[in-house]
Amino acid sequence: MAESIPVEHADGHADHGGHHEMSFSEKYIFPLDHKMIAMQYMFTGMFMAVIGGFFAYAFRMQLAFPGINVPGWGVVTPADYNALVTSHGSIMIFWVAMPVLIAAFGNYLIPLMIGADDMVFPRVNRLSYQIFLLSAIIILASFFVEGGAFGGAWTAYPPLSTKAEYSLTGIGSTMWILAVALEFVAFLLGGINFITTAMNSRAPGMKMWDIPMVVWMIVIASILFMLSVGPLLAGGIMMMFDQQLGTAFFDPDRGGDPILWQHLFWFFGHPEVYVVLLPAVGIVADVMTVFSRKKLFGYKTVLYTAIGTGVLSFTVWAHHQFVAGIDPRMANVFTVTTLLISVPIAEMMFVYIATLYGGSITFKTPMLWALAFIFEFLIGGITGIFLGASGNDIYMHDTYFVLAHFHYTFYPIAIIGTFAGFTHWFPKMFGKMMNDNLGKLHFWLTIIPFNLIFLPLFVLGAAGQHRRIYDYQNFPELSLPWMQDLRQLATISLCVMLGAQLIFFYNVIKSWMSGPAAGKNPWRASTLEWTAASPPPHGNWPEGLPTCYRGPYEYSHPDHEEDYWPQNEPA
Amino acid sequence: MSARPIATTRSAAGMPTPRLAVWWVIASEIVIFGGLLGSYIMHRIAHGEWAEYAANTNTMIGATNTFVLLTSSLFAVLAHQAAERGDGKTAARFLYMTTGGGLVFLTIKAFEWTSEISHGMTITANTFWSFYYTAAGIHALHVIAGMIIMLFVAQTAKRNEDLHRVEIIGIYWHFVDIVWIFLFPLLYIAK
Amino acid sequence: MILNSVLPEASTYAADIDRLFDVITLLVGVPFLIASFLFFSFIFRFKKREGTPAKYITGTEHQYMKWIHRAHVPILLFDVIIVVMAVNVWYDVKQDLPEANSTVRVIAQQWAWTFVHPGPDNVLDTADDIVTINELHVAKDTLYHYKLEALDVLHDFSVPAFRLKQDAIPGRVITGWFEPTLAGEFGIQCAEICGIGHGLMPARLIVEDRAQHAAWIAENSPLSVAAGVEDESASERTRLAAR
Amino acid sequence: MTAEEHHEPSFYVKIWAILLVLLIVSVLGPMIGIKWITLLTAFGIALVKAYLVAVNFMHINLTPRYVVYLVTTTLVFMLLFFAGSAPDVMKEHGRNWEKPAWIATEAAYQAGELDLGHGHGGDHEAESGHHGQSEHH
Known part of the structure; x- marks a missing residue:
């Protein structure tokens, strides 16, 4: 079905490998080239990240200094607060992490790394981005409709999300679920493209174990997404009907059940964590091997742990619902499966640390990000054990401990992983080198405030502070002076961190305009994308597509003179 | 589709890319219907009284529609068989017949729903009917999408x-x- | 050790949960410290030096892999310990329902808590019930069942000092238990987002000695008082239904 | 496309005829009026029909193995979803909880008091649900 999508612009579509001059709109607005679509995803994602960051700034200011007139937003009312929190969560996961990590890096890297000239379905690819853009516009537009944006948290538990008389955001709720559903459709289309491209279009000679890790990870992530999102798409339709038609799928008084939504949501929601984690892990694998001049320690081990984690992630979803009124006996099952996940993930982390052993490490900006990913994600991972243990989760559920935990996982994934990948492949994408000193300054000014934001929140969570409350002054136990100090520390750190991103944007624009030329392979890396020109032209290798002779991480091989052995170099 | 990327013509996984893709589409559709029907079955088993509501559905209309779809499937496979022989004209004719089958299916469905709705069995009457219209409606959307694509292919x-x-x-x-x-x-x- | 330094332990199972937290902290903290130590020592030990090329290690050699595989044993062992302890605590707090001395009804709605205490007869749903808004009175060392309900959307009955948390689901009556061990006044929060007033649902929990509690019951039990509040909450419900 | 498939049109017509016979059986099954036979003829035959279509029309057996594994995996995950969710959604009395509205409707149905008029079923359920919830106040 996918390849039969009606052709738009049927008369003027781009000729692959031909000499047809493309107009501006064909090249930049409705491109078929995978690299341009990747850039569209990348910059839409970054734009949404700025918005999500701004939202975080607005509600953190309210928490640190209750009732102040937040510069740039105004007074944060309770309705504002809920809308900001909800949109921050939804945007950062669905409109930042997924488009940047899966769609942008997937689109950019998969064809280049497997030695193909484009994705297998370029038109589906373009359609995928257009649907994604539409969904992003809808979620942003929901701030300007009557009642404002949806404020029922990114989990959208009914009946709050289905009944306008409870949420007071009738249109906003529907726009939220519509935007999310459209985003899923976009990524289903994109996912089919990634999977089939990586499965079928590999360069001659590239066997399964010669595929770079990041490609594998994006494919596994797409598969996880595809197999988990179905129930939630069905649930999304049910929710829209509940909102707009007055059905009662989630209304207990008329024969429905609100818990059903929670199952539909988390059956997707937990694999979703790994959907965004795996691409970041793949990026880190590529960056770490290049900058430590080492072969990845146990290529197949990493792969099997990723697949194992992916499969296990389908069996753990109800640990988000321990105290949500599920059958308490089920919690025991989900505790066991949840803690089992620690085995493959720990193995994966060990393997990454072992990759450093015996290396020759240079601390360029991408490497700093990759190393930071390992360390910060380690913290995120171990704090998950607290929450997976059912007995402890009774207390921890929905406190700031949970919040700090998943920011310690999602932040390394979505922000640190993205910066690692972006700074690593920037020379390929734009043909210019980034300024390393500015990059390092940006790194430290991001990493240190990040820890200062979320470490205090662990403490606040342990002290019993619950999430999504716009002002703790109503709770005597939670408005102690030391607590307010920690909140202010977190907020000020956040402001510093957001400000530091200006360095990044300055660096990108400056390097793009006037950075030194990068050449084909500035990092002396061995994977196929570095054999194409920087930036690669339309069709990637106009002189002929490469052939693959060996695995992706042959660094410092004793039989080879150079310390890297490109995949396309005949033996 | 004259200028397909070279990537599309490769088949490292042992299957032509379009066929591989359609199986992935089907996999993702299975979970969509699986989630919906799973939810329906849970409620159906929980609510004894739904059997009474279900008694209002017309088995004969359902059976007729099954017959129509099975027959259209036969036409679809015959079209494939003709296409394999390189006989595009016959294949197109069979595809039109398949599309016709889809049209008959939708027509019958329209009459069935009209009659049910006019008897008060609307999507909001109770949760059984909500599931009934949602499940059959999503399926009907797939029929429509299939028909449109089939006309292009034909x-x-x-x-x-x-x-x-x-x-x-x-x-x-x-x-x-x-x-x-x-x-x-x-x-x-x-x- | 860790949790009770920021929060009192006011129920029988609070100490169990705190102990579980401490054990998990120890069991994940030690591997974390070891992993961090290795991580940073590798980073500094294998910094690029001219003339020292990187080793070629595929990660399939037994001499290296054994270090990865051996690490599984303690991790699995720690997992088992954590699972056993967690399930144990879970069984006590959520799954098992010990005999109660008394039962209270907790009703959550946008955006207030209604608590129904049994009157002097210690039986719920009788004329002498005491209904309060945003204030729950219980006696120390008495095992209570709570029957938790929600009238509109999801709420969550959370008493941090008790380490107690349970979602309130419309259409469900959920039963749980607690036994206060510490007299005093504690906070009750709503821990599940419930609309724009979610931040305005603080309630107070007052734990008294048995004698004091009995006095409070006696003082507030007059039927007229109870009926008055009952009417109020009933009219509130009508208003909600009308919306 | 592939050389392995050379079925004649008559083969497909034969499969179609078998499917129609199965359809008739599944329609006739419930008329016997025994519950387990109805379930068997309804869902057992649906499985057989699906198998026949998948193998003979979709040629799933001629595609690489991993397609079969993929489809099986999706089905296993759906079973998993069902197994994890059913203990909450499918029950009226759970461990330590109950759903008064559902119980009231079920009781009314058992007592024959539930108005099964299709148009009004929903309203009545809402009423009984309300009753169930407010009965203890």
Whole structure:
């Protein structure tokens, strides 16, 4: 079905490998080239990240200094607060992490790394981005409709999300679920493209174990997404009907059940964590091997742990619902499966640390990000054990401990992983080198405030502070002076961190305009994308597509003179 | 589709790319219907009284529609068989007949729903009817999408171009048929 | 050790949960410290030096892999310990329902808590019930069942000092238990987002000695008082239904 | 496309005829009026029909193995979803909880008091649900 999508612009579509001059709109607005679509995803994602960051700034200011007139937003009312929190969560996961990590890096890297000239379905690819853009516009537009944006948290538990008389955001709720559903459709289309491209279009000679890790990870992530999102798409339709038609799928008084939504949501929601984690892990694998001049320690081990984690992630979803009124006996099952996940993930982390052993490490900006990913994600991972243990989760559920935990996982994934990948492949994408000193300054000014934001929140969570409350002054136990100090520390750190991103944007624009030329392979890396020109032209290798002779991480091989052995170099 | 990327013509996984893709589409559709029908079955078992509501569905109409879809599936596979022989004209004719089958299916469905709605069995009457209209409605959307794509495929097949697409849309159509094979007992027979 | 330094332990199972937290902290903290130590020592030990090329290690050699595989044993062992302890605590707090001395009804709605205490007869749903808004009175060392309900959307009955948390689901009556061990006044929060007033649902929990509690019951039990509040909450419900 | 498939049209017509016979059986099954036979003829036959279509029309057996594994995996995950969710959604009395509205409707149905008029079923359920919830106040 996918390849039969009606052709738009049927008369003027781009000729692959031909000499047809493309107009501006064909090249930049409705491109078929995978690299341009990747850039569209990348910059839409970054734009949404700025918005999500701004939202975080607005509600953190309210928490640190209750009732102040937040510069740039105004007074944060309770309705504002809920809308900001909800949109921050939804945007950062669905409109930042997924488009940047899966769609942008997937689109950019998969064809280049497997030695193909484009994705297998370029038109589906373009359609995928257009649907994604539409969904992003809808979620942003929901701030300007009557009642404002949806404020029922990114989990959208009914009946709050289905009944306008409870949420007071009738249109906003529907726009939220519509935007999310459209985003899923976009990524289903994109996912089919990634999977089939990586499965079928590999360069001659590239066997399964010669595929770079990041490609594998994006494919596994797409598969996880595809197999988990179905129930939630069905649930999304049910929710829209509940909102707009007055059905009662989630209304207990008329024969429905609100818990059903929670199952539909988390059956997707937990694999979703790994959907965004795996691409970041793949990026880190590529960056770490290049900058430590080492072969990845146990290529197949990493792969099997990723697949194992992916499969296990389908069996753990109800640990988000321990105290949500599920059958308490089920919690025991989900505790066991949840803690089992620690085995493959720990193995994966060990393997990454072992990759450093015996290396020759240079601390360029991408490497700093990759190393930071390992360390910060380690913290995120171990704090998950607290929450997976059912007995402890009774207390921890929905406190700031949970919040700090998943920011310690999602932040390394979505922000640190993205910066690692972006700074690593920037020379390929734009043909210019980034300024390393500015990059390092940006790194430290991001990493240190990040820890200062979320470490205090662990403490606040342990002290019993619950999430999504716009002002703790109503709770005597939670408005102690030391607590307010920690909140202010977190907020000020956040402001510093957001400000530091200006360095990044300055660096990108400056390097793009006037950075030194990068050449084909500035990092002396061995994977196929570095054999194409920087930036690669339309069709990637106009002189002929490469052939693959060996695995992706042959660094410092004793039989080879150079310390890297490109995949396309005949033996 | 004259200028397809070289990538599309490779098949390292041992299957032509379009056929591989349609199986992935089907996998993602299975979980969509699986989630919906799973939710329906849970409620159906929990609510004894739903059997009474289900008694209002018309088994004969359901059976007729099953017959129509099965027959259209036969046409689809015959179209594929003709396309394999390189006979694009026959393939196109069979595809039009398949599309016709879809049209008959939708017409019958329209009459059925009209009658049910006019008797007060609307989507909001109770949760059984909500599931009934949602499940059958999503399925009908797939039928419509399949028909539209099939008309495009038939257009090119008539000119003996891109005959491999006949098989692809056929596989998708059979999947839609299989979904109905399960909807039929779930909504019509189990009472 | 860790949790009770920021929060009192006011129920029988609070100490169990705190102990579980401490054990998990120890069991994940030690591997974390070891992993961090290795991580940083590798980073500094294998910094690029001219003339020292990187080793070629595929990660399939037994001499290296054994270090990865051996690490599984303690991790699995720690997992088992954590699972056993967690399930144990879970069984006590959520799954098992010990015999109660008394039962209270907790009703959550946008955006207030209604608490129904049994009157002097210690039986719920009788005329002498005491209904309060945003204030729950319980006696120390008495095992209570709570029957938790929600009238509109999801709420969550959370008493951090008790380490107690349970979602309130419309259409469900959920039963749980607690036994206060510490007299005093504690906070009750709503821990599940419930609309724009979610931040305005603080309630107070007052734990008294048995004698004091009995006095409070006696003082507030007059039927007229109870009926008055009952009417109020009933009219509130009508208003909600009308919306 | 592939050389392995050379079925004649008559083969497909034969499969179609078998499917129609199965369809008739599944329609006739419930008329016997025994519950387990109805379930068997309804869902057992649906499985057989789906198998026949998948193998003979979709040629799933001629595609690489991993397609079969993929489809099986999706089905296994759906079973998993069902197994994890059913203990909450499918029950009226759970461990330590109950759903008064559902119980009231079920009781009314058992007592024959539930108005099964299709148009009004929903309203009545809402009423009984309300009753169930407010009965203890």
